[in-house]
Amino acid sequence: xxxxxGASGEGATLDNLLVEERAFAPTEEFAAxxxxxxxxxxxxxxxxxxxxxxxxxxxHWETRWSQVLDWTKAPFxxxxxxxxxNVAYNCVDRHxxxxxxxxxxxxWEGEPGDTRTITYADLKxxxxxxANALAALGLRAGDRVAIYMPMVPEAIVSMLxxxxxxxxxxxxxxxxxxxxxxxxxxxxxxxxxxxxDGQYRRGKAVALKTAVDEAVRHTPSIxxxxxxxxxxxxxxxxxxxxxxxxxxxxxxxxxHTPEAFDSEHPLFILYTSGTTGKPKGILHTSGGYxxxxxxxxxxxxxxxxxxxxxxxxADIGWVTGHSYIVYGPLAxxxxxxxxxxxxxxxxxxxxxxxxxxxxxxxxxTAPTLIRTFMKWGTDIPAxxxxxxxxxxxxxxxxxxxxxxxxxxxxxxxxxxPIVDTWWQTxxxxxxxxxxxxxxxxxxxSAMAPLPGIGxxxxxxxxxxxxxxxxxxxxxxxxxxxxxxxxWGDEQRYRDTYWSRFGEQxxxxxxxxxxxxxxxxxxxxxxxxxxxNVSGHRISTxxxxxxLVSHPSVAEAAVVGASDPTTGQGIVAFVILRxxxxxGDSVAKDLRDHVAREIGPIAKPRQIxxxxxxxxxxxxxxMRRLLRDVAENRSLGDVTTLQDSSVMELISSGLQKGT
Ligand code: WTA
Numbered sequence: 001x002x003x004x005x006g007a008s009g010e011g012a013t014l015d016n017l018l019v020e021e022r023a024f025a026p027t028e029e030f031a032a033x034x035x036x037x038x039x040x041x042x043x044x045x046x047x048x049x050x051x052x053x054x055x056x057x058x059x060h061w062e063t064r065w066s067q068v069l070d071w072t073k074a075p076f077x078x079x080x081x082x083x084x085x086n087v088a089y090n091c092v093d094r095h096x097x098x099x100x101x102x103x104x105x106x107x108w109e110g111e112p113g114d115t116r117t118i119t120y121a122d123l124k125x126x127x128x129x130x131a132n133a134l135a136a137l138g139l140r141a142g143d144r145v146a147i148y149m150p151m152v153p154e155a156i157v158s159m160l161x162x163x164x165x166x167x168x169x170x171x172x173x174x175x176x177x178x179x180x181x182x183x184x185x186x187x188x189x190x191x192x193x194x195x196x197d198g199q200y201r202r203g204k205a206v207a208l209k210t211a212v213d214e215a216v217r218h219t220p221s222i223x224x225x226x227x228x229x230x231x232x233x234x235x236x237x238x239x240x241x242x243x244x245x246x247x248x249x250x251x252x253x254x255x256h257t258p259e260a261f262d263s264e265h266p267l268f269i270l271y272t273s274g275t276t277g278k279p280k281g282i283l284h285t286s287g288g289y290x291x292x293x294x295x296x297x298x299x300x301x302x303x304x305x306x307x308x309x310x311x312x313x314a315d316i317g318w319v320t321g322h323s324y325i326v327y328g329p330l331a332x333x334x335x336x337x338x339x340x341x342x343x344x345x346x347x348x349x350x351x352x353x354x355x356x357x358x359x360x361x362x363x364x365t366a367p368t369l370i371r372t373f374m375k376w377g378t379d380i381p382a383x384x385x386x387x388x389x390x391x392x393x394x395x396x397x398x399x400x401x402x403x404x405x406x407x408x409x410x411x412x413x414x415x416x417p418i419v420d421t422w423w424q425t426x427x428x429x430x431x432x433x434x435x436x437x438x439x440x441x442x443x444x445s446a447m448a449p450l451p452g453i454g455x456x457x458x459x460x461x462x463x464x465x466x467x468x469x470x471x472x473x474x475x476x477x478x479x480x481x482x483x484x485x486x487w488g489d490e491q492r493y494r495d496t497y498w499s500r501f502g503e504q505x506x507x508x509x510x511x512x513x514x515x516x517x518x519x520x521x522x523x524x525x526x527x528x529x530x531x532n533v534s535g536h537r538i539s540t541x542x543x544x545x546x547l548v549s550h551p552s553v554a555e556a557a558v559v560g561a562s563d564p565t566t567g568q569g570i571v572a573f574v575i576l577r578x579x580x581x582x583g584d585s586v587a588k589d590l591r592d593h594v595a596r597e598i599g600p601i602a603k604p605r606q607i608x609x610x611x612x613x614x615x616x617x618x619x620x621x622m623r624r625l626l627r628d629v630a631e632n633r634s635l636g637d638v639t640t641l642q643d644s645s646v647m648e649l650i651s652s653g654l655q656k657g658t
Contacts, residue, residue, distance in 0.1 A: 020401055020516070024408075025440040026417060030390075034437025036299040044451035051452050052079075052480055055295040056287065059331065060094050061085045062260030065287070069478060074505065075498045076485065077478045079288030084260035087267060087286050088164035091330035092127055093258065095120045104335045107309070107358050108153050111200040111341025118153055120333070123160075126153070128256035130161035133249045137224055139191060141166030141261065144269070146190040146222075147316075148172045148181055148212060150199035151340040154228045154245060155316050158194045159268075159326055163286075164258050168266040170281070173317025174199055175617045178211035180279075182218055184271050187281055188487060189221040194245075198233030203345045205231035213238075263287030269487045270319055272425040280496070281487030282319075282425050288480030290331055292429040296450065297328030300419050301362045302391055302436050309388070311337040312364040313351070318618050319425040320395055323481075324364060328429070343369060348376045352384035363411070364393035368619035370403045375554035375577060378410045386411060391436055393419045396619060398523045400545035404443035422446040422523050424509065426497065428481030431455060432521055444545065445520045453479055457513045457521065462504040470514030472527060474506035482507075512539060529623060531560030531568050536601050538570070540623065543604065546597035547572055550590055552580035557613050557621045558604070561630035569605035571630035573650070576609060606630070612646045 026034070044051040049068040056065070065083030095103070101121030108116040118126070139145065145167050149155040155171075162169040170188050172181050185193065195212045198205045209227055213236055216222045227235065228245040235242075264285045271279040297303060303310060310329055314320035329336050337358050343351050351373075355363065373381065392412050394404070399420050408418055417436035423429060431453050432446040439447050449455040454477030457465050465471045486493040500508035512524035524530070524539035531538045540558040547556035555575040560568035574590065587607040595603040608629075614622045625647060 020442050020444055022401075022405075023440050023442050024417075026437045027415075030417060031437040034435075035302050035304075036435040036438050038438050040299070040435070040438075040451040048452060048477065052291065055452070056080055056083075056291045056480075058294050058298070059085060059090050059287070059290055061287075065263060071478050074478070075494065075507075077288075077482055078264050079285075079478075079480045080263040080291070083263040083287050085263065085287055085290075086164060086258040086260050087290055087327070088127055088131075088160045089258040090290060091160060091163070091327060092120060092124045095333045096124050100333060103305075103333065105330065106153060106156070107335070107337045109337065109339045109354055110152075111203070111339075111345055116153060123157070123330075125254040126157045127160045127164060128254050129249050129252040130154075130157050131164045131256045131258075132252035133226075134161055134165055134167065134192070136248070136252070137192060137226075137243075139165065139167055141259075142168065142266070143192075144168045144170055144188040144190040146170050146172055146181070146185050146188070146193040148174060148176075148193055148195045148208070149228065149316075150174045150196060150208070150230065151315060151338060152196060152228060152230055153338070154194075154196075156326055156338070159316070159322075160330075163267060164256065166259070166261045166265055168268060170269045170271070171316055171322070172271070173315060173617055174208060175201075175315075175317070178214040181211060182215035184279070184281070185215060185219040185222060187271075187279075188269055190219075191221060192224050192226060193222055194226045194228070196228045196230040197235050198231035200231065200341055200345075202342050205233055207233050207235075209233075209235045216241075261286060264484070266484075268322065270322065270425055272319075280489070280492065283484045283487050284428050284481065285484050288482070289428050290327055292479065292481035293323045293328035294331040295452075296430040296433075297324060297334075298332050299435055300421060300430050300433050300450070301364065301393060303329070303332050303334055303362065305333040305335070308334065308361045308390075309337060309358050310334045310362040310364075311339070311354070311358075311360045312393075313339065313343075313366070313369065314364075314395075319423075319428070320364075323429050343372070344376075349380045349383060352381045352386060355386055355389065356384045359388035361388050362391045362393070363389055364395065366396040366619050367394055367399040367403055368397065368615065368621075370394070370399070370407050371548070371555045373411075374403065374406050375575065377578065378406075381410050386413065389413075389416050391419065392416045393421055395421045395423070395430075397621075398525055398541040398545075399444060400541070400548045401444040402545065402549040408443070417441065418443075420444070420446045422511075422521075426483045426509075427475070427479065428483065431475065431479070432523075442516075442520055445516070445522045447520050449521075453477070455521070456506075457515055458501070458504075458506070462501045462506065465515065467515050467519050468517050470512065470524070472500075473509045473511040473513040473521075473523070474501055474504075475509060476504070476506050531558075531570060533560070533563075533568050533570060533601060534566045538598075538602055542598060543570060543572065543594060543602050546594045546602065547574055547590060549597060550593045552576050552586060553590065554578075555613060557623060557626055559623045559627045559630050561605075561627060563605065566605075570602065571606045571608065571626070572604040573608050573610050573613060573626055573629075575611065575613065608650075610650045612649055614646045614650070 063084040065080035067081040070078040106118040422432040563569035
């Protein structure tokens with residue numbers, strides 16, 4: 001379903017239903033000390049390329065660029081043309097050289113409670129040794145390396161060692177199957193895979209290398225498997241092919257001289273699922289990517305390298321882990337927490353215990369986790385001292401206003417600015433977000449494009465919808481950390497992102513969005529999550545937000561199910577809060593509540609109370625499966641679910657008549 005086409009007639013746009021009146025201006029105190037000021041917007045507007053050149057100066061360039069942007073071969077951009085730099089040198093060595101070798105780079109917290117403290121000097125030694133090891137295996141600039149690891153320090157060291165040598169890494173999330181790993185190794189023709197013997201998941205050690213063994217049986221490009229010992233799990237061993245990290249890396253020299261690479265040298269490939277078909281290998285390069293990762297991390301999170309303790313809860317298997325655990329924070333000399341495990345191991349206060357222990361001041365997480373915390377109850381964070389927090393971030397999906405308010409109140413003590421950051425694997429870094437200390441935020445809105453970024457909401461014909469209108473989100477200017485293509489598939493790159501508004505030359509993000517009356521941007525989910533009920537375009541996100549604003553509801557997922565009279569009917573799957581009474585009246589209450597919050601048009605046809613929702617491993621709700629349930633179809637592919645038993649739980653619960 002797309003806004004502006006089909007049953008509702010020509011030129012229709014997304015109906016703008018949910019109205020949010022709350023706004024939170026920055027405190028004077030925060031504004032006075034903030035890295036970002038309103039002047040950034042003016043500066044970027046006056047001369048965009050000069051603005052980005054200035055941002056690139058945060059980095060150390062071995063050779064300065066001759067041109068900021070070459071867009072003559074659009075949609076293939078070249079940023080900081082002819083510039084040369086080493087990404088790992090920028091993230092590690094230069095901080096040691098500037099006298100910060102003793103500063104903690106990583107406070108690492110293992111799931112079982114073991115810890116490691118890694119300074120920038122330690123990191124330089126570890127990355128140098130790993131780089132020497134990879135070079136000793138015969139790997140050369142341009143080769144691809146797959147990294148299939150849990151959140152152990154060696155995963156970050158491996159990424160940086162690749163960057164140091166100009167190897168292109170492809171990190172594959174450690175929760176993915178061996179088949180997912182196989183197809184990614186094959187697509188990129190990787191020569192090496194780095195893994196661990198096992199990983200901790202919810203308190204248990206589970207095997208990981210076995211999945212690699214299975215995958216590489218079918219991938220002749222792999223010459224070696226480099227294995228970090230993490231859990232002590234037994235492993236099968238293939239002599240000659242398999243190498244222990246502690247044998248190969250530990251014996252290497254701690255000295256390694258980084259070489260500078262072209263600004264457009266491929267830094268990494270990261271696979272992201274398309275709506276159908278095989279995953280897309282999103283390609284990112286060096287100079288522009290690192291510039292925007294560092295610029296956004298500094299301004300959006302207001303990072304103060306000498307005093308902040310930053311924590312991004314993502315996994316390095318996702319782009320958020322690449323840009324906001326590895327490259328952005330390390331380029332900015334952050335001190336950060338890296339946590340290996342799940343948020344409820346061994347108890348539901350684990351995150352808050354970590355915040356208290358390390359005095360975390362900047363915390364960046366996803367709405368799905370915030371809603372989970374809401375479900376677990378406010379008494380849990382209330383037990384910990386969270387007073388060190390000063391900035392809170394959100395990423396990954398639209399954040400419902402109620403979850404935003406809960407985050408603000410129960411985690412941020414009504415003091416911390418919240419930055420709702422919109423971006424994608426493809427954009428490489430944050431694109432739309434408030435700037436703390438500058439922007440008055442509205443709960444649920446990502447507000448405005450960052451200085452230097454161009455974004456618009458347009459209708460079917462590519463025309464700006466203007467204040468109060470809804471439609472498609474597009475990016476109308478190239479940006480430094482933009483993807484440089486899909487690995488090995490130029491045509492798919494053009495088709496997926498650049499053909500929808502080819503005439504205007506806009507990048508099509510695939511998200512629905514609207515402007516409110518003040519021109520703030522509200523993301524409304526993927527365009528295929530837009531429902532059409534009796535000709536009204538209704539966003540699943542808005543109905544979900546209305547449901548979550550009811551005191552009984554912890555989490556909600558809404559789908560449009562085909563309906564003979566209305567085109568689509570709204571079907572809502574809800575998880576009730578622990579203390580909410582169930583019963584027959586709940587469905588009626590919720591339907592009435594949505595009607596009150598949004599309007600009768602958005603009243604769900606059906607409410608299904610469920611114990612869990614099906615989510616991908618990156619925490620996105622798989623609406624496709626819920627649509628199957630809502631339309632009484634047999635279930636489609638469930639292999640990318642985080643927990644495949646969830647669908648059985650949902651179906652059996654429904655048969656029992658809940
Ligand atoms: C969604 C994650 C609303 C959006 C960095 C986008 C968001 C997709 C937000 C990219 C946000 C991400 N508000 N929606 N703040 N952040 N999204 O590639 O649909 O895993 O297109 O990158 O997530 O997901 P990806």
